[in-house]
Structure formats: C-alpha cells, structure tokens
Amino acid sequence: MKPVKVGICGLGTVGGGTFNVLTTNAKNIARRAGREIIVAQIGTRRPNSDCDTRNIPMTSDIFEVAKNPDIDVVVELIGGYEVARELVMTAIEHGKHVVTANKALIAEHGEEIFALAEAKGVSVMYEAGVAGGIPIIKALREGLAANRINWLAGIINGTGNFILTEMRDKGRDFNDVLQEAQQLGYAEADPTFDVEGIDAAHKLTILASIAYGIPLQFARCYTEGISKITQDDVEYAEELGYRIKHLGVSRQTEKGIDLRVHPTLIPEARPIAKVDGVLNAVMVNGNAVGDTLYVGAGAGAGPTASAVVADIIDLARTLEADAAARVNHLAYNEIENEQVLPIEEVETSYYLRIQVQDKTGVLASVATILSERGINIEAIIQKEPKEGEELAQIILLTHRIVEKTMNGAIAAIQALDSTVGDVTRIRVEHLD
Ligand SMILES: NC(=O)c1ccc[n+]([C@@H]2O[C@H](COP(=O)([O-])OP(=O)(O)OC[C@H]3O[C@@H](n4cnc5c(N)ncnc54)[C@H](O)[C@@H]3O)[C@@H](O)[C@H]2O)c1
Ligand SMILES: N[C@@H](CCO)C(=O)O
Numbered sequence: 001m002k003p004v005k006v007g008i009c010g011l012g013t014v015g016g017g018t019f020n021v022l023t024t025n026a027k028n029i030a031r032r033a034g035r036e037i038i039v040a041q042i043g044t045r046r047p048n049s050d051c052d053t054r055n056i057p058m059t060s061d062i063f064e065v066a067k068n069p070d071i072d073v074v075v076e077l078i079g080g081y082e083v084a085r086e087l088v089m090t091a092i093e094h095g096k097h098v099v100t101a102n103k104a105l106i107a108e109h110g111e112e113i114f115a116l117a118e119a120k121g122v123s124v125m126y127e128a129g130v131a132g133g134i135p136i137i138k139a140l141r142e143g144l145a146a147n148r149i150n151w152l153a154g155i156i157n158g159t160g161n162f163i164l165t166e167m168r169d170k171g172r173d174f175n176d177v178l179q180e181a182q183q184l185g186y187a188e189a190d191p192t193f194d195v196e197g198i199d200a201a202h203k204l205t206i207l208a209s210i211a212y213g214i215p216l217q218f219a220r221c222y223t224e225g226i227s228k229i230t231q232d233d234v235e236y237a238e239e240l241g242y243r244i245k246h247l248g249v250s251r252q253t254e255k256g257i258d259l260r261v262h263p264t265l266i267p268e269a270r271p272i273a274k275v276d277g278v279l280n281a282v283m284v285n286g287n288a289v290g291d292t293l294y295v296g297a298g299a300g301a302g303p304t305a306s307a308v309v310a311d312i313i314d315l316a317r318t319l320e321a322d323a324a325a326r327v328n329h330l331a332y333n334e335i336e337n338e339q340v341l342p343i344e345e346v347e348t349s350y351y352l353r354i355q356v357q358d359k360t361g362v363l364a365s366v367a368t369i370l371s372e373r374g375i376n377i378e379a380i381i382q383k384e385p386k387e388g389e390e391l392a393q394i395i396l397l398t399h400r401i402v403e404k405t406m407n408g409a410i411a412a413i414q415a416l417d418s419t420v421g422d423v424t425r426i427r428v429e430h431l432d
C-alpha cells in the first residue's frame with residue numbers, strides 16, 4: 001500500500017514530540033498500520049531544536065500544508081481558537097483528515113467542524129486533546145460502547161495537578177510551581193486556562209458529550225479554579241481523611257446532567273486521590289462494566305504525541321474505508337439534547353471552613369443554621385486561634401444537599417456577628 005502522507009502544523013512541544021515519535025518509531029508504526037506513515041511537510045514559524053527536520057519540506061505558511069494536494073492527514077498543533085479553526089476547516093474543505101490536540105477548538109467549534117467533516121467524508125481525531133496520553137476518547141467511544149455511562153470524574157489538567165501536588169508535598173509557592181510547569185511545556189499558552197479550570201472544562205465538555213451522546217455544551221459547564229486553595233485547607237482535608245484534587249465531574253441524574261469543574265475533596269482511600277504530579281486520571285462508571293479507572297501522563301511532549309500518533313495510525317488503517325462505517329465523531333449516531341443542570345441544582349457533600357471570633361456559642365449558632373435547612377453534619381473540627389492570632393476556625397463536612405440550600409446556609413453563617421470573612425466551601429465527592 002502507498003504511504004500515508006502527514007502534514008504537521010505547529011512544531012512546538014506537541015508538534016516536536018509528534019515528529020520525533022513518528023520518526024523514532026517509524027518501523028513499528030508501519031508494521032501496525034500496514035503501511036508507511038511519512039511526514040511530507042511541516043508548517044512552522046521556526047525550527048524546533050529537539051527535531052532533526054533536515055530532509056523534510058518546511059513552510060512558514062500553515063495554510064500551504066492544509067491545501068497541499070500531496071497530503072492525506074493534516075495535524076493541527078498550533079493551539080488557539082480562530083486560526084486553528086480556519087486551518088482545520090480549510091484542510092477539511094481540501095479533503096484532508098485532521099488530527100488535533102486542541103480541546104479548546106473541539107469544545108467550542110466541534111459541532112461545526114464535525115458537520116463539515118461528515119459532509120466531506122473525512123475524520124477529525126482528537127484523542128490527544130483530553131487527558132494527554134491516556135486513551136480515554138478511545139475507551140469511551142469504543143471500549144465502553146455497550147454501557148449506559150452513569151458518571152465520570154477526572155483529574156484532567158496536568159498543570160493543575162502538578163501545582164497541587166508540589167504545594168502539598170513540598171509546601172512550594174503556587175506561582176513558582178506554575179512557572180516550572182510552563183518551562184516543562186505542560187501549561188497552556190495562557191496558563192489561566194489551567195489554573196482557573198477552563199482547560200479542564202473544555203475536556204469535560206468533550207468527555208460528557210461522547211459519554212452520554214449529548215451536544216458539546218462548554219458554555220453550560222460550571223468552572224472554578226484552584227487559585228484560592230490554601231495550605232490550611234490542604235492540611236484540614238487530610239486530617240479528615242481526604243485529599244484535595246481539581247476534578248471534572250459529570251453525572252447523569254434524574255434531573256439532568258451535571259457538568260462541573262472545581263476543587264474537590266476525595267477520600268484518600270480512593271486510588272484517584274493518590275494520582276499526583278502531571279499525571280491525569282479518569283474514572284468512568286458504566287451500568288454493565290461498573291467502575292473503571294484510566295491513569296497516565298496528562299501533558300508533555302511524549303505522552304501527548306503518543307495519542308496524536310495513535311490517531312494518525314487509526315486513520316492510516318481506514319484511509320480508503322467508507323467514512324460512514326467509522327465511529328461517529330461524538331460516539332453516538334443520534335445525539336439527544338439532555339438538560340445540563342445549573343450548579344444550584346447539583347447535589348453533593350461539602351467541606352466548609354469558617355473563621356470565627358473565639359467566643360462560646362459560635363459552634364451552636366452554625367449548627368442551628370445547618371439543621372434548620374436539613375443539612376446533616378458528618379464531621380467537625382474546631383481549631384483554636386494560632387499563636388499570635390485571634391480567630392478560631394470551624395471545619396465541617398456535611399452530608400449531601402442541593403447546592404442552592406447550601407448557598408442559603410453559607411449566606412446565613414456569613415451574616416453571623418461572630419463570622420469573619422467569607423466561608424470557604426469545597427465540594428466533596430465519594431466517587432461511588
Ligand atoms: N503541551 C502539552 O502538554 C499539550 C497536551 C495536550 C494538548 N496540547 C495542545 O496542543 C496544542 C499545541 O500545544 P503546545 O504545548 O505544543 O504549544 P506550543 O506553544 O509549544 O507550540 C505551538 C507552536 O505553534 C506555532 N504556531 C502558532 N500559530 C502559528 C501559525 N499561525 N503559523 C505557524 N506556526 C504557528 C508556535 O510558534 C509554536 O511553535 C494546543 O492546542 C494545546 O492545548 C498541549
Ligand atoms: N495544559 C494542559 C495540557 C494537556 O492538555 C494540561 O496541563 O493538562
């Protein structure tokens with residue numbers, strides 16, 4: 001069979017990694033695909049010193065790659081929304097298959113891109129976009145296709161998990177660790193996407209869509225970042241037997257689907273609570289299979305390239321096949337518009353940290369506010385003021401309650417004379 005010709009656009013962390021995996025593992029890849037896969041052209045503004053591209057045609061115009069009649073598969077690794085969207089649409093218009101690691105692009109413009117791809121009989125693959133090297137898209141779209149997915153939850157941002165781990169294990173400063181994550185090539189071009197949960201929300205949007213067969217609904221994803229987590233919360237969570245992780249959670253409930261990214265307390269006995277550093281992990285619960293767990297590197301050149309190249313191999317195998325026989329872009333042939341629940345309607349358990357004046361009767365007033373609203377307390381710790389400080393802290397774990405009821409309770413606690421500042425609220429997931 002004739003070789004498959006690939007054009008790579010963007011030769012940064014992931015582009016460079018993809019080029020190196022394709023060349024280093026070329027023989028093995030050809031054995032798997034049943035044909036050679038060669039890099040026919042690279043579109044980049046500058047060379048990458050980690051890559052020996054001496055014999056490869058290069059251009060600074062990525063659109064030249066998208067239109068090159070010699071190329072079968074265009075690999076979009078430039079990032080961002082607008083130019084990337086235009087590039088991918090141009091490639092599809094020219095009859096190319098596309099592989100991308102760009103979850104922002106898929107979460108925001110996926111429907112339009114897939115519609116054009118289906119009209120043109122080509123495929124757009126995006127395994128590298130979600131949880132880096134973990135083959136979670138493949139697992140959900142194909143491996144778990146027999147199931148009704150009940151829920152999924154994951155650590156799906158490598159930079160965020162790296163920061164939380166370094167803060168917890170070494171007491172390091174947030175910004176210092178973020179800088180290291182940027183140097184290691186883990187972070188997004190705009191790192192607020194990582195720390196404010198936007199990147200995780202892009203990934204969760206995609207996971208929920210292919211898990212339940214619903215449209216991509218990024219705008220409905222509730223998003224909260226990790227920048228407000230304090231060393232105190234990390235320590236108190238551990239005292240209660242929990243770890244704090246930045247989690248994407250989506251459940252199929254009777255009221256609708258919840259779709260949310262936020263810091264989360266997880267019981268330390270759960271394997272996912274011990275997934276540290278740049279590792280990602282996704283738990284998926286299906287009605288036939290039960291619990292499943294997928295763990296691996298969520299960012300970095302090699303792991304992300306592993307997923308990009310797997311998609312290219314998949315395409316190489318089916319290049320001449322009937323497009324309609326390929327698995328649908330969003331896994332389901334029929335997409336149904338199920339309601340995404342507003343965060344106020346979501347039910348979960350809570351960790352609360354309340355700073356109070358060190359007076360008698362304070363704990364009783366807090367307990368009264370909670371019990372009046374039917375909120376049961378599961379555990380409680382009271383911390384005396386630290387040396388040289390005047391404020392005490394009350395730390396609570398509650399049973400499950402709907403978020404709007406908790407909002408009312410928090411407002412009432414904050415209105416107490418004895419409460420100082422805002423109440424810290426972190427949601428708790430037992431993952432069962
Ligand atoms: N870095 C990771 O670990 C990782 C993991 C998964 C997914 N991703 C995604 O992969 C994509 C690329 O990320 P990266 O980390 O490799 O970024 P990067 O900044 O290292 O590389 C992007 C490259 O594209 C080039 N580029 C951008 N616009 C261009 C244009 N118009 N013409 C020519 N070149 C252009 C840049 O100069 C840069 O070299 C992003 O969508 C990112 O979200 C990254
Ligand atoms: N910035 C992303 C890259 C992988 O998608 C992360 O840290 O997870």
Ligand code: NA
Nearest residue numbers: 127130132134
């Ligand atoms: Na993946």
